[in-house]
Structures are given as structure tokens and as C-alpha cells.
Amino acid sequence: xxxxxxxxxxxxxxxLGGMAAAYPDLIRVIEPNVxxxxxxxxxxxxxxxxxxxxxxxxxxxxxxxxxxxxxACPGAVFTSPVPDQMLAATKAVDGGAGVLxxxxxxxxxxxxxxxxxxxxxxxxVEVASVVIADDVxxxxxxxxxxxxxxxxxxxxxxxxxxxxxAGQDLASVKALCERVQANVRSMGMALTxxxxxxxxxxTFEIGDDExxxxxxxxGEPGRERRKLATADEITEMLMNPILDDLxxxxxxxVLAFVxxxxxxxxxxxxxxxxxxAQMCAARGLSIERNLVGSYITxxxxxxxxxxxxKLDDEMTHLWDAPVHTAALRWGA
Amino acid sequence: xGEIGSGDLVRFVELYxxxxxxxxxxxxxxxxxxxxxxxGINMDRGFSAVVAKLPDLREGxxxxxxxxxxxxxxxxxxxxxxPLYGTFFLRLGTSFGExxxxxxxxxxxxxxAGLDxxxxxxxxxxxxxxxxxxMTPAVEALESRVGNQDLGTALAAAADAAAAGRDRxxxxxxxxxxxxxxxxxxANHQDPGATSTTILFEALRDALAPAP
Numbered sequence: 363x364x365x366x367x368x369x370x371x372x373x374x375x376x377x378l379g380g381m382a383a384a385y386p387d388l389i390r391v392i393e394p395n396v397x398x399x400x401x402x403x404x405x406x407x408x409x410x411x412x413x414x415x416x417x418x419x420x421x422x423x424x425x426x427x428x429x430x431x432x433x434a435c436p437g438a439v440f441t442s443p444v445p446d447q448m449l450a451a452t453k454a455v456d457g458g459a460g461v462l463x464x465x466x467x468x469x470x471x472x473x474x475x476x477x478x479x480x481x482x483x484x485x486x487v488e489v490a491s492v493v494i495a496d497d498v499x500x501x502x503x504x505x506x507x508x509x510x511x512x513x514x515x516x517x518x519x520x521x522x523x524x525x526x527x528a529g530q531d532l533a534s535v536k537a538l539c540e541r542v543q544a545n546v547r548s549m550g551m552a553l554t555x556x557x558x559x560x561x562x563x564x565t566f567e568i569g570d571d572e573x574x575x576x577x578x579x580x581g582e583p584g585r586e587r588r589k590l591a592t593a594d595e596i597t598e599m600l601m602n603p604i605l606d607d608l609x610x611x612x613x614x615x616v617l618a619f620v621x622x623x624x625x626x627x628x629x630x631x632x633x634x635x636x637x638x639a640q641m642c643a644a645r646g647l648s649i650e651r652n653l654v655g656s657y658i659t660x661x662x663x664x665x666x667x668x669x670x671x672k673l674d675d676e677m678t679h680l681w682d683a684p685v686h687t688a689a690l691r692w693g694a
Numbered sequence: 695x696g697e698i699g700s701g702d703l704v705r706f707v708e709l710y711x712x713x714x715x716x717x718x719x720x721x722x723x724x725x726x727x728x729x730x731x732x733x734g735i736n737m738d739r740g741f742s743a744v745v746a747k748l749p750d751l752r753e754g755x756x757x758x759x760x761x762x763x764x765x766x767x768x769x770x771x772x773x774x775x776x777p778l779y780g781t782f783f784l785r786l787g788t789s790f791g792e793x794x795x796x797x798x799x800x801x802x803x804x805x806x807a808g809l810d811x812x813x814x815x816x817x818x819x820x821x822x823x824x825x826x827x828x829m830t831p832a833v834e835a836l837e838s839r840v841g842n843q844d845l846g847t848a849l850a851a852a853a854d855a856a857a858a859g860r861d862r863x864x865x866x867x868x869x870x871x872x873x874x875x876x877x878x879x880x881a882n883h884q885d886p887g888a889t890s891t892t893i894l895f896e897a898l899r900d901a902l903a904p905a906p
Binding site for chain 2: 415437438439440442443444445446468469476477500501510558560561565566578581582583584585586
């Protein structure tokens with residue numbers, strides 16, 4: 363394993379130290395490992411908080427700032443944070459208007475956020491939670507852990523963060539987040555595995571001529587292994603299940619998000635986006651907004667995910683609203 | 695009446711922590727195949743923190759020790775195993791109460807409360823291919839034997855039942871946790887959570903009823 367680390371057990375601490383040093387105008391890092399917007403809490407504003415395992419940078423810490431998240435709770439690499447973190451973050455960003463927890467649908471994240479919400483409520487902070495579960499690679503069923511939260515989380519955090527910044531109350535912000543969740547679908551694939559620093563070796567072995575289709579964001583194997591195909595064929599493998607699931611239909615306005623998994627260069631993401639745009643046009647979908655880049659990653663994994671969000675006018679307006687964070691910045 | 699005291703509980707926790715450390719790589723490798731390659735790492739981080747905390751806890755009653763272990767796990771492990779094993783030990787603590795010694799039947803009742811807590815927190819049932827599949831038969835084996843067999847024999851049967859439960863679900867498709875995302879591909883892989891639970895019942899057997 364070759365990595366730019368000092369000690370596998372200190373990767374998250376050292377990285378948070380670096381983030382705090384790089385963005386003192388946007389964030390501060392408080393104990394126990396919580397990234398908080400510098401001017402939090404803001405009186406009368408709903409606090410928007412997310413969190414999850416580390417290794418997905420820039421998500422979530424890179425989205426803390428003006429117009430997006432008020433706090434992010436990074437766990438160990440690929441491990442959900444502990445309730446102490448969400449409790450500290452919730453209290454740090456509560457300006458009296460309550461706090462929204464945006465939770466990705468993973469068993470550990472759900473349980474730790476649930477415990478934190480119970481503890482925060484006991485301390486008198488009003489907490490609402492929305493679970494993001496947008497991965498169409500996972501067949502949803504009452505009897506399973508359900509769909510994973512993946513790329514849709516980034517879009518939800520931007521749109522919901524803008525609504526909170528504009529002064530919407532907790533119930534409205536929660537309803538908006540649920541509306542984004544109901545209208546967003548994603549699917550991902552991997553060309554390589556990745557190495558969790560503390561594990562020291564790749565999570566799975568994969569041949570030079572193979573790929574994993576239907577992966578999540580934790581270096582885990584996907585639903586099936588296939589022979590490597592062209593970028594256009596891979597885009598079809600990801601897009602068709604997304605398009606058919608919602609389903610997206612002719613006349614829909616969408617936000618198209620092509621995301622890199624951490625080890626894929628931007629030039630390849632544009633190759634994918636080229637085909638995404640063609641497929642949307644062929645279906646009669648109008649791409650109103652887009653995002654191309656590595657925003658929700660799986661360490662150094664090579665691969666990509668595609669996310670489509672069916673937009674309404676309010677979501678488009680909130681997407682365009684000013685944002686100033688380490689990873690996303692426009693209009694501010 | 696009580697044959698299990700605070701010293702026994704501490705010895706069990708220390709032995710479990712030691713075995714988790716020894717088998718950290720094995721647990722993480724099992725998790726690499728159907729999960730996200732962190733189960734051994736996370737459990738070891740939590741139980742190392744527990745061991746560091748034990749000097750403060752060991753003078754307390756049974757309930758205080760178990761609750762201290764549970765709170766430490768919830769605050770240090772993360773993932774699913776933190777809340778699940780944390781809840782397990784918290785429920786043991788609630789069941790022990792302020793007693794400083796218990797008998798086998800009271801231990802079985804506490805473990806049943808722990809199992810109920812795990813099922814409640816994780817919404818898992820039998821055959822979902824989780825730690826519940828090892829814990830349920832182990833608790834049942836203990837319940838059916840305490841009172842008519844000596845504690846050592848009953849705990850040995852519980853450990854065997856946990857291992858059998860772990861192996862019984864290996865061919866199944868996981869329905870809970872990260873492994874469920876693999877669908878059919880999760881079949882024929884041993885479940886990491888059922889494995890760490892089996893290690894727990896083996897540590898309980900060896901700590902409370904050492905071989906003569």
C-alpha cells in the first residue's frame with residue numbers, strides 16, 4: 363500500500379487538521395471531530411447537518427459553509443460517525459429553529475443518527491431527519507436494508523442548505539429534502555477497488571479486463587462483475603436503470619450529475635457526460651443544470667456514478683442560490 | 695446464590711477484547727468479502743477503549759460495569775456494530791441492576807434482554823444473516839440448560855449453538871446490513887457479525903467456566 367499518510371489510525375484527524383488550516387474563513391473543527399460552519403450557530407436559521415464515514419471527500423466536510431451544510435460529522439474511513447459527534451454538532455449549529463439531519467441509508471449511519479437524535483431531543487433541541495436512499499442498484503424491499511444513499515446526497519445538501527439559508531423553517535426544509543429524495547436516482551460502477559488505510563490492502567481483487575457494476579461508495583463489490591466495456595456502453599448500463607426507475611419521462615427537467623469515485627480523471631467523466639447528454643436528449647429530458655466532478659468518492663477507487671434529479675422550479679432556484687464551501691462555490 | 699460476580703464480568707470483557715484483537719484481521723477479511731472491510735478494525739478500536747476504561751469500572755456493581763462497556767462502545771466504534779454491541783451491553787447492565795453477583799438463570803435473562811435490544815436497534819430477525827443468527831440460539835441454549843445443568847456445561851452449549859447458528863446462515867443471502875447490497879453474491883460467505891458474536895459466547899464460556 364502506498365498512501366500519503368502518517369499513521370493509518372490518524373488519517374481522519376490529520377485531514378481535519380488540514381481542512382481547518384486551509385479554510386479558516388469557512389469552517390472550524392471542534393471536538394469530537396466535527397466540522398462546523400465558522401459562524402454557527404446562526405440565530406433563527408435551521409441548522410443542516412450531515413455525516414458519514416470518511417473516505418468520500420469532499421463530502422461532507424467540503425460542503426460546510428454558506429448556503430449548504432452547517433456541520434459535518436466524519437467517522438473513521440467508511441465507518442459511520444458515533445452519536446457523540448452528531449450530538450455535539452447538533453448543539454453547535456442549533457440557532458433555535460431546529461436542526462435537520464441528512465442521513466445516508468446505511469445501517470450504521472441510521473442507528474448512530476437515531477441515537478444522537480434521541481439524545482439531542484432529550485437536551486431540548488428539535489431534530490428532524492431525512493434518509494437519502496437513491497441507489498437503484500439495490501433492489502428495494504421491506505426485508506432488506508434498502509437502497510444506499512449515494513450521489514443524490516450531494517444535490518440534497520446543496521438544495522436544502524439553500525432553503526435553510528433563505529430562512530425556511532424546519533418543517534419546510536424537511537419536506538423539501540424529502541421531495542429531493544423522492545425525485546433523485548443514482549447508480550455507480552468501479553474499474554478498481556480501493557484500500558482502506560487501516561486494512562492496508564484493496565477491499566477486492568479485480569482483473570485488468572473487469573469492472574464492477576452497481577457499487578456503492580465504500581469500496582465494496584457491486585451487484586455483478588462484468589467484462590470491461592466502452593464508456594458509452596457503461597453509461598447505458600447505469601443510465602437505463604436510473605431512467606426506468608423513477609421513471610423519468612419526456613418533458614422532464616433534470617439535473618444531471620456525473621461523479622468520479624476518486625481515481626478517475628475529469629476527462630473520462632466528460633466522456634461519460636457526453637453520452638448522458640445524448641441519452642437525455644433521446645428521451646426528451648431537458649438537462650437544466652449539471653454537475654461534473656468528484657464530489658462523493660470512495661478513496662482512490664476508479665469509476666463513476668451517475669445521478670439524475672427531476673427538478674421543479676423551486677429546486678432549480680435553490681440550486682442556483684449562492685454557495686460558498688470548500689468544494690462548491692458560486693454566486694458568493 | 696450468585697456464582698457470577700464483578701470480577702467474572704471484567705474477566706469476560708478482557709478476554710473478549712483480547713480475542714477481538716487477535717482475530718481483528720480475520721473479521722476484517724470476512725467483512726471485505728461481503729461488506730466494507732472494517733468490522734475487525736472497528737471492534738478492536740472499541741474494545742481497546744473499553745480495556746482502557748476498565749480500571750475505572752471494575753470496582754462497580756455488575757450493572758455499572760456493563761453500562762460503562764456499552765457507553766464506551768457506542769462512543770468509539772461507529773458503524774453498525776457500535777450501536778448494536780453497545781445496546782447489547784447497556785441492556786445487560788439494565789438487567790443486572792445494582793447486583794454484585796448473579797446466578798446462571800439471571801445471566802441468561804440478561805443475555806435475553808441484550809438480544810432483544812440488538813433486534814430492536816437493528817430491526818433484524820432470524821435468517822437476515824446477522825449477529826442475531828448466532829446470538830439467538832446461544833441464548834436459547836443457555837436458557838434451556840441453566841437450572842438443570844452446571845453453568846460450565848450450559849455456557850459451552852451456548853458457545854456451540856452460536857457457532858452452529860453462524861454456520862447455518864453462511865449459505866443464505868443477507869437481508870440486513872451492508873452485505874444485503876450484494877444480493878445473491880452475499881450467499882456462501884460467513885457473516886462477520888455472526889462471527890464476532892460467536893467469539894463473544896466463546897469468551898463468556900472460557901472466562902466464566904475455565905477448563906479444569
